């Protein structure tokens with residue numbers, strides 16, 4: 001595809017700090033949630049954009065399911081289509097999300113499924129000597145713009161394509177929060193920085209307290225074609 005058309009497509013998609021799609025390593029191979037994160041993970045996940053059937057099939061191979069919810073529109077500003085709830089495997093394999101089963105786009109669900117199984121779980125075992133029981137989040141869908149007000153470009157939250165992660169609860173009873181533990185020197189801070197770094201290899205946009213004060217208490221993890229890691 002010639003460069004001018006790529007540039008036009010990037011503008012149409014409206015993402016921040018975008019790279020041309022070709023530079024993202026777009027990869028037609030399926031996503032395997034049970035495989036470790038590698039250099040092809042993000043490129044493969046781009047297949048999930050607008051491909052809900054494939055996305056559901058990938059989740060099913062990992063023991064997960066995706067239950068569709070009704071499309072949602074708030075004016076012309078916030079539009080969610082093809083979203084659903086990520087339903088955990090039985091018996092449970094991964095840390096559960098809390099609040100449970102937020103409405104999310106399927107490509108976000110697939111990215112979260114990979115991240116929690118291939119990053120959060122192994123990092124906690126290695127650095128904290130425990131399993132993660134629960135991932136606390138601040139929400140997925142919110143009808144708002146980037147930086148909050150409903151002006152300018154809608155946030156990925158307005159499409160249910162981003163989740164804000166506040167912290168983690170371990171099976172040994174410990175609780176780790178982005179707000180209190182990010183700046184420490186101990187294993188908790190090392191864990192948070194590891195899962196942030198891994199998220200950058202899975203999600204299109206990953207923002208942490210290193211990005212700005214608005215992210216001091218959470219990790220913003222956004223599926224799709226963006227290209228920003230901080």
Ligand SMILES: [Zn+2]
Pocket residue numbers: 157162163164219220221
């Ligand atoms: Zn966010």
